[in-house]
Amino acid sequence: MPCNVVVLISGSGSNLQALIDSVAQDGNPARIGAVISNRADAYGLQRAKQAGIATELLDHKQFDGREAFDAALIQAIEAHQPDLVVLAGFMRILTPGFVQHYAGRLLNIHPSLLPRHKGLHTHQRALEAGDSEHGCSVHFVTEELDGGPLVVQAVLPVMADDTAESLASRVHQQEHQIYPLAVRWFAEGRLRLGAQGAMLDGEPLPASGHLIRT
Template identity: 80%
Template structure:
């Protein structure tokens, strides 16, 4: 890819993973640029983060549309206006229609706060603690029609400490998210990561079912 990889980021809330991407792209070492940030909530703080970085933003209120199909059709139109190479879900709290997912097949990434396939859906940190797990973490995956079920790209493994509560565990997982999501975007932008017929591939080789695993994370700044 001779030109930078154009990324559109979808958000619904604070946009901490968006900020991690903005920071990672700031020094120019990743051949990518964020073309737009789109939110389904006008009060999402991530919009402010994008505006502070000079990134165009748009709001599509899902409540203004007659059902998921109508909303997703408008969302596709807004995204495609940017001619993106990659669409990144960063806390986008909408279940996407199969038609939307198929439209962006192979160029739609999501991050989920668990070691998939464990704990799909919500309340992942609470569920990990209740199960007595010794390890927890987060996963970047290609999005398919199966909720939180697409091929895994990279996982960060975080130890569960004896005195952990939901908030303390969630905070450490967030640090891990902010490391592995820019890493996955880097791989895609460099042409190293793709979705093949058998699943996710890195440097032309199939990734294992758990994706690339990261256990040693950089210290938080």
């Protein structure tokens, strides 16, 4: 049985493109049923249309508060009967009710080695902190912002001449590797959220998730 995925975006959708490319591979049971954006100018909507994927626009500015928007968002997502909801640059803080509704079926990617550098401007903050390593993390979403059990992290060395821009570029490349990997694991039934945290092939993952060093 295919695993039906709904992807939420707000921007250019480069991670969405990586997922679109990944699901086209032989034997990948993931299927992107719909792409939903809260911004009309999100280029990711064009990427989805070019791939023949259903798209929907839900402008958060048309709603009276976060709860009303999230209720409408759940309704829009449920119309596509998702097995998994994937946040791919979706720039909205989700309400506890939304997160609870999709508990164990909601993945996010963050451009840092969580739990370090939650929030924004992660590459600049990694440089300012003098970090020797940086990277990106896929995690199950919980009510804690950029919290939730880690699934997989790509770790890369910080170079002496790195800028925030060069780091961002290299981290982006890794995001495009590990997000499709995590989604495929979920679609294949290998990845689950258990009482103890993220589980891969029935075994608990370490607190740092599965580490990939580049």
